[in-house]
Amino acid sequence: MSVFRHRTRRKKKLPIDEIPSKQLEEGPKKISGTLDENVMYMKEMLGESDDFVIKHFKVFGKVSAVLMYVNSLTDQNRINNDILKPLMYKPEHLLKKDILLDELISILFSEILYDSKAKLNSEFDELVNVTLLGETVIVIDGIEEAIHIDTRKVDKRSIDSPETEQAVLGPREGFIENISTNIALVRARLPTADFVVKTMKIGRLTKTTVAFCYIKGIASEQVINEVEKRLSEIDIDAILDTGYLEQFIEDNPFSPFPQTQSTERPDKTVSNLVEGRVAILADGSPFALLVPVVFNQFYQTFDDYSSRFLMGSFARLARMLALVFSLIFPSLYVSFISFNPELLPTEFAVAVAGGRAGVPYPAVIEVLIIEISMEVLREATVRMPKQVGGALSIVGVLVVGEAAVNAGLASPITVVVIALTSIGSFATPAYVAAFALRMLRFPILVLAGIFGLYGVVVGVIFIFNHMLSLKSFGVPYMAPVSPGNSQGMKDVVIRSPLWWMPNRPNFLKPVNRDRLGAQNNKELQHNKLGNDQREDT
Amino acid sequence: MEKTREVTTFQAATILISTMIGVGVLPLPLFAVRSGDTGAPFITVLGIGIGAIALIIITKLGLRHPNKTIISYSEDIIGKWLGKIFSLLVILFFLVLTALAAREFGAVVITAVLLETPLEVTVLVMLLLAAISARNTMNTFVYIHSFYIPIILAPVLIIVALSLKNANFLYLRPFIASDLKDSFNGALTVAALLQGSFLMTLIIPTMKNPKSAVKASLWAIFISGGLYVLIVAATVSIFGTEEIKKLYWPTLELARTTSLPGNILQRLDVVFISVWVIAVFTTIFASYFLTIQSLKEYFNLQDHKMLAYFLLPFIFTLAMVPQNILQLYDIILFIGKVGLIFTFFYPMVLYCWDLIRNKRGSKDESKQA
Numbered sequence: 019m020s021v022f023r024h025r026t027r028r029k030k031k032l033p034i035d036e037i038p039s040k041q042l043e044e045g046p047k048k049i050s051g052t053l054d055e056n057v058m059y060m061k062e063m064l065g066e067s068d069d070f071v072i073k074h075f076k077v078f079g080k081v082s083a084v085l086m087y088v089n090s091l092t093d094q095n096r097i098n099n100d101i102l103k104p105l106m107y108k109p110e111h112l113l114k115k116d117i118l119l120d121e122l123i124s125i126l127f128s129e130i131l132y133d134s135k136a137k138l139n140s141e142f143d144e145l146v147n148v149t150l151l152g153e154t155v156i157v158i159d160g161i162e163e164a165i166h167i168d169t170r171k172v173d174k175r176s177i178d179s180p181e182t183e184q185a186v187l188g189p190r191e192g193f194i195e196n197i198s199t200n201i202a203l204v205r206a207r208l209p210t211a212d213f214v215v216k217t218m219k220i221g222r223l224t225k226t227t228v229a230f231c232y233i234k235g236i237a238s239e240q241v242i243n244e245v246e247k248r249l250s251e252i253d254i255d256a257i258l259d260t261g262y263l264e265q266f267i268e269d270n271p272f273s274p275f276p277q278t279q280s281t282e283r284p285d286k287t288v289s290n291l292v293e294g295r296v297a298i299l300a301d302g303s304p305f306a307l308l309v310p311v312v313f314n315q316f317y318q319t320f321d322d323y324s325s326r327f328l329m330g331s332f333a334r335l336a337r338m339l340a341l342v343f344s345l346i347f348p349s350l351y352v353s354f355i356s357f358n359p360e361l362l363p364t365e366f367a368v369a370v371a372g373g374r375a376g377v378p379y380p381a382v383i384e385v386l387i388i389e390i391s392m393e394v395l396r397e398a399t400v401r402m403p404k405q406v407g408g409a410l411s412i413v414g415v416l417v418v419g420e421a422a423v424n425a426g427l428a429s430p431i432t433v434v435v436i437a438l439t440s441i442g443s444f445a446t447p448a449y450v451a452a453f454a455l456r457m458l459r460f461p462i463l464v465l466a467g468i469f470g471l472y473g474v475v476v477g478v479i480f481i482f483n484h485m486l487s488l489k490s491f492g493v494p495y496m497a498p499v500s501p502g503n504s505q506g507m508k509d510v511v512i513r514s515p516l517w518w519m520p521n522r523p524n525f526l527k528p529v530n531r532d533r534l535g536a537q538n539n540k541e542l543q544h545n546k547l548g549n550d551q552r553e554d555t
Numbered sequence: 556m557e558k559t560r561e562v563t564t565f566q567a568a569t570i571l572i573s574t575m576i577g578v579g580v581l582p583l584p585l586f587a588v589r590s591g592d593t594g595a596p597f598i599t600v601l602g603i604g605i606g607a608i609a610l611i612i613i614t615k616l617g618l619r620h621p622n623k624t625i626i627s628y629s630e631d632i633i634g635k636w637l638g639k640i641f642s643l644l645v646i647l648f649f650l651v652l653t654a655l656a657a658r659e660f661g662a663v664v665i666t667a668v669l670l671e672t673p674l675e676v677t678v679l680v681m682l683l684l685a686a687i688s689a690r691n692t693m694n695t696f697v698y699i700h701s702f703y704i705p706i707i708l709a710p711v712l713i714i715v716a717l718s719l720k721n722a723n724f725l726y727l728r729p730f731i732a733s734d735l736k737d738s739f740n741g742a743l744t745v746a747a748l749l750q751g752s753f754l755m756t757l758i759i760p761t762m763k764n765p766k767s768a769v770k771a772s773l774w775a776i777f778i779s780g781g782l783y784v785l786i787v788a789a790t791v792s793i794f795g796t797e798e799i800k801k802l803y804w805p806t807l808e809l810a811r812t813t814s815l816p817g818n819i820l821q822r823l824d825v826v827f828i829s830v831w832v833i834a835v836f837t838t839i840f841a842s843y844f845l846t847i848q849s850l851k852e853y854f855n856l857q858d859h860k861m862l863a864y865f866l867l868p869f870i871f872t873l874a875m876v877p878q879n880i881l882q883l884y885d886i887i888l889f890i891g892k893v894g895l896i897f898t899f900f901y902p903m904v905l906y907c908w909d910l911i912r913n914k915r916g917s918k919d920e921s922k923q924a
Binding site: 357358360361362363364469470471472474475476480482483486487494496499500501502 | 561563565566664668669672677680681684687688691692694695697698699701702703818819820821822825826828829830832833836
């Protein structure tokens, strides 16, 4: 039995003729020797669009030929200078020679066209496809093969600092929408032959290039095969982002918790690859998906590792506290106030009761009202045009909060509690994980309203049990806490010094386990000893 | 379907610990004091000794059949029909045990925390939680237990540590109870609280290294037993024996007398009970899981998931049978002792029978050779 429990979401594959595509309706066809016929066919396929260019010319001024490309995707200068020009002017050393039609192709290839990516093809199917990807197709009269050359040029964003994952200490580069740039960003950090990139095309219409990368000899074979299998099972019309892929490859689509990690940071991607994970990139998406994941990854940041371990550990503790707060703080407040006020110190309990004096609703309703308006505000500020956003969020938080208290809709302490919770949920570096806890806050709140602390604990047990039952590509979600692993535990609550963690995470079942050289540890000890002795003398 | 063997020794021990530490810890000092006055800790130790023997017998028996649970190997040992009958009784016993634990917990909650909530609701919530969780696989079952173990041990240790400043160790003398018969009776009661350890029979077939099962059992009984003794000693040394006899849940009262330094929270008993929910959950979850897994094996079913919901109404009804808290504890004490027949004597008989049978078997073989 396989350790993976992954459902094939679509039971029956849809018949292929449902693809809205002209070329496949026609069926495969080979290129013919007659130029006009070939041009007619291509025109039929692509001619409706005005950015499809057909340019007639004569190779070396003699043989008539046609150049075809999609205007919007190609580099005009390159076509003029690197393709058209050498094809039209016969070079000097060939001037005296009479070229036969049979030789023409080989001469063009070996002496005229200086492009390493030039290829020959005779299938119309393929030619149409490559034209649409930005290549230039050259058809020559009397020759039953066409040359196509990569002339793609699509504008891309420059490499920017990652928006969603800021790091104080650490590289400032983030992924962009272009997949080859993204792969380059990763590969530049991993100049090793073991780094493997495999690509495939997914999406009937978008034909998105999807790449999955791993380090051979570290990532477990099982995981690699499973990733490949799940990716190749996807059959959809459009893949516009890695988020689309995520929804097809995750283990439990009904869980609120993310089972893949998406990151904008090449450095983070590399560190995960080195730990034995697989990264999935898609053209058009500035996010890489990392699998398999465990929960503790979602509150770790790159800063934890790039800064010294004491700083990293402290920051991580604060973040964990924020994470717990964002889940249960409002419900704790509700259950203390409405069920067990005797737990609070008397002075505080009196203050709370005084603040709530004018509020007509029970604490749950009050907190729910404020929570929901907070969610609305938050969603509004995300979608708001940038120019208005700043103003609105201040208006929203300050004015509405103050007014709600004055109007007797909420007590001041409730506002404080909700504000702390909301801020806490922003401290979680992974947006999706924070979102899961934000969502789960509401059912727990309702439970707290009904059962007090008992309800909160029941809710928390329920969530933990669910998390403990989750798996991501065969790896238990709560590893290395449960199933426990002493080596992995060093990187859960605190971030231990790097030299305390000589092995790669065990739960990923890496092929090669050693992260540190055996000598490393000894030398560190030795250096420390040396320093001590120097101080003594 | 091939079973995966992934459970480590540590995980096996944590399962046993979290199963044995449950709702029974609340009235434990009362049980011990009733039968032995100041000898309560001694009686507890005695009870743990009996529990340990039972657990070791179960483990040893399981090790002789490392690929099967007691439901299937009992048939091999004492024959199909006898085996079937006893297995059914064992399953029924754990069904009742689950119901009683849920009911006892419900009683504590409505007395101490949720005074106005109906008993039925609190019990049902707990049973639902256990039923939903029991639908998980064996691996998840193991993960859940080892995940909660610190949360189960910590509150008790904290409460005991914080309350020690009020302790009067004179209350603990004389150490040994005078009446032997009463002591033995009390010890049996304490041993009955440890019956969850029967779960070991379910764990052995999934252990990575079954040979270390004895080690896991010993560690488990050592830690949970240690905690039991600690609780009894702490309550007796704080309240004295006469005071304890008037309290239903002395351990809860212990939590009530303590407070955190700095007055962060004025009282700890509610917090204690809330965290205690987790310990109770793991216990009920374990016996629920044991019941449905055994049933699955008993009827040779493929899947245990449906059984989880199917049993829920039965367990709930059983939990509602006791009329009041007095009757509840009479039943608990009675069932606990009856249970020892299944969790102590039955495995012992099986073990002896198995030994004799095997000896005879090997003799026959040697004769043939």
